[in-house]
Amino acid sequence: MQTNPHEPNIASFYHLTGRAVADSPCQGMACFAARHLDPDRWHxxxxxxxRIYCLGKCYAAPAAGGDxxxxxxxxxAAQPVVLKRVVAGGARTVQSYTGHGGYTALAQALRTAPDAIVQAIEHSGLRGRGGAGFPTGRKWRAVFQASGxxxxxxxxxxxxxxxxxxxxFIMEDDPHALIEALVIAGYAVGASKACIYLRxxxxxxRIILKQALADARQQGYLGENILDSRFSFDIELIIGQGSYICGEETALLxxxxxxxxxxxxxxxxxTESGLFDKPTLIDNVETLAAIPWIVQHxxxxxxxxxxxxxxxxxxxSLNSLFNRPGLYEIEFGMPVRHIVEQLGGGLKTGKLKGVIIGGPLAGMIPPQLLDTPFGHEELHAIGAAVGxxxxxxFDEHTSIAALIHxxxxFGAYESCGKCTPCRLGSRRIEQIFEKPLQTGKAPAIEKAEWEEIVAALAHTSLCGLGTGLAEFAHSIERYYTQELTACFA
Ligand SMILES: Cc1cc2nc3c(=O)[nH]c(=O)nc-3n(C[C@H](O)[C@H](O)[C@H](O)COP(=O)(O)O)c2cc1C
Ligand code: SF4
Structure with missing residues (x-):
């Protein structure tokens, strides 16, 4: 892929250009939730x-790069769709992957009409796992039908x-599942090139995927005439430079x-005009990892x-405040209570204050709503998300003021800056909550300001970063009213 020569100085937009995360400690939400476990590291x-917002080591939070x-x-779940090889210790090499039946879905797909593969994905009911839960088959159909x-x-x-x-963990322990899925997707929608945008x-x-791509190319799963078919396809690995907003699909492009x-x-x-204005299918890694299983089964x-x-x-993925933090494959429909109390085994250091599922841009679930089933619409109905x-x-070490702050x-730091309420409003809310955080109270007038900014975020944001901040704020207004009101004089 080429870069745009008209914007040569864009590197300063990113937080980690030229910096390796190395041993650096993380200040993501899971590390924040567990900051009392290691105050020095948090400091x-x-x-x-x-700032480093998440190293993907939330089970060991507060975490650092070298961990x-x-x-x-x-x-x-009744059947493992994604974690089967991961739970068995991983399949990093082509040999171990094929030993587990890997790449047979690709061979099967190449003998099937692309339209029939798209139809199967539509019928499966698979929805995007990256956050929005959009029907995957519908997206595949749109790219399949796009001319170009x-x-x-x-x-x-x-x-x-x-x-x-x-x-x-999918990429590190089962990299060929992602590669196989991308080749199937390319064949189904009529693309000849893919890229993996990795943080x-x-x-x-990064090291594992680079090796897996080279191995797949050498074994004929990538490149010209894959598995002696007439289909040719290749994948490029592109590395991000530390910017949360680059996960949003159009910022990513x-x-x-x-x-x-x-x-x-x-x-x-x-789907119509994506990368370099060409029809583009963008799917999350976990979404893609389910594709070979669906084709096969x-x-x-x-x-x-x-x-x-x-x-x-x-x-x-469960954070370190659980007694049993870890990665679990579950079926939709499991009550959130089961995830918290049975899988996670309850909390390590105190009473449950609330649960946030799907990142900081989502509502907090209070203890009284733990019986809500884990499902897109069901969580949405209580102002939360699967994400x-x-x-x-969070346990009672975290006050509402500290959490909002x-x-x-995070929102202010990661905003792309295009919408004013997100760029400036989130920074203003951060400032408003500095006082209650230091055991004082914010002036009463600032409560009205908070409400105005939250309303502007909800109604004028171009993407889920701004609207997600508003969803989080609404859940606090709804379920933690007393503690929120007490932040103001
Ligand atoms: C602020 C923001 C950040 C996002 N970050 C990610 C991300 O890190 N990974 C991801 O897969 N999707 C992320 N998304 C969702 C993507 O925009 C997009 O919906 C997703 O890649 C589509 O794939 P899916 O349908 O398989 O979920 C983000 C969305 C927003 C609004
Ligand atoms: S809400 Fe607007 S300013 Fe904030 S990240 Fe999204 S597009 Fe950028």
């Missing part, structure tokens, strides 16, 4: 030159949501093109897993 995290501990990994001599596929491997380490905070995944990674106004949607088998309009399995599936619990500080 270092907050005072380093560039090599691994989480518990378990399957709690050139189309692209992009794997969104930016996994920026603090609290999530789902894609990280720089995952240096191990701008980043690949070398432009300022601002969110694009839609329409046109990427059939859409109907996939549909039988899950419940309601949320079919199949979902990976959830990408990071599950972060942390989340809006």
């Amino acid at each position: 270092t995290a907050q005072t380093q030159a560039a 090599t501990r691994r989480p518990g990994i378990e399957i709690h 001599d050139e189309k692209f596929v992009v794997a969104n491997a930016d996994e920026g949501d603090p609290g999530a380490y789902i894609d990280r 720089s905070e995952y240096p191990e995944a 701008n980043s690949i093109e070398g432009r300022r990674p601002e969110v694009r106004v839609r329409p046109p949607y990427p 059939g859409a109907e088998a996939y549909r039988t897993l899950g419940f309601s309009n949320s079919r199949g399995t979902k990976l959830v 990408h599936g990071g599950v972060v619990v 942390h989340i809006f500080s």
